[in-house]
Amino acid sequence: MSFIRTNSIQLQTVHDPILEQAGVQLDVLRLDQIHPQVSGNKLFKLSKNIEAARQLGCDRLLSFGGAYSNHIHALAWTGNELGLGTIGIIRGEKPANLSPTLIDAQNWNMELCFVSRTEYRQRADKDYLDSLLKRFPNAYLIPEGGGNRLGVEGCQEIVSCLKEKTNTSYDLICCAVGTGSTLAGIASTLEQGERAMGVAVLKAGASIDQAVNSYLSVMTDHPSGGQNWSINHDYHFGGYAKFDTKLAKFIDHFIKTQAIPIEPVYTGKLFYAIYDLVRQGCYPKGSRLLAIHTGGLQGLRGTQERMERMLTGKVVQ
């Protein structure tokens, strides 16, 4: 994986009275430190897809996302870095002002293609994908969020990266869950006795569990997939990118006390969930937890204003 440099990634311990009272150790694997702008799990999800694209002789990559998508952002940067063309199918009509995420993508030479919400809904339909291939011949298609089998395999390297940093074995490895591919990659590479917990950041219910299950059941090195992981659905705060004053305050406090940047769409919900579960006494004294910081900080440019309004009390929840 030539474009992922794991040496800048740190393993950091969280010091907080809530954890100390419960006798729980919480470490964070800082995948947000991979790159100053393009951080987190998305590079892992892309790496094997890009290898496959190259093997197939495809010289451009096409994928899907919204105006603040971490995946689109990472795809544009990576393509540019590696000299591959990128095409972003973007949800919604072209706005008067592009989001900072899309401005970056454009600067990294991504071709932006805005489609109506109705058209965007077809993003996984075979006929629609065939029509895109006719329009963009020789493109390699990557699903929204980078969520496919090769994305999962790329995420297995997250565990290798962890093992590079420490010999500690953790009781529970936690990450935020969108498509579930990061969780599947992690769960498929854990050792005996280790468990993974995903915190769902969107309201998709059992469909994400099913997706993780189906990835794990076809990954030959882990035929018993499904035994060592779970998804907690109690902390999505109403849905994708939704949050409230309680979460905004938690994030603000966490950033100030831990000096670890987090955001409200993914990692804020992850750490909120971990703290809440620790407070409820879900983990016995002596438990060792690891949180995977999956990055996504560029997305803050889409939520900062809403966060600030909540923190200054200018929003009634």
Ligand SMILES: *Cc1c(COP(=O)(O)O)cnc(C)c1O
């Ligand atoms: C995309 C993303 C996730 C979710 O990853 P999945 O593999 O889709 O579950 C988590 N955190 C951040 C910051 C992300 O950008």
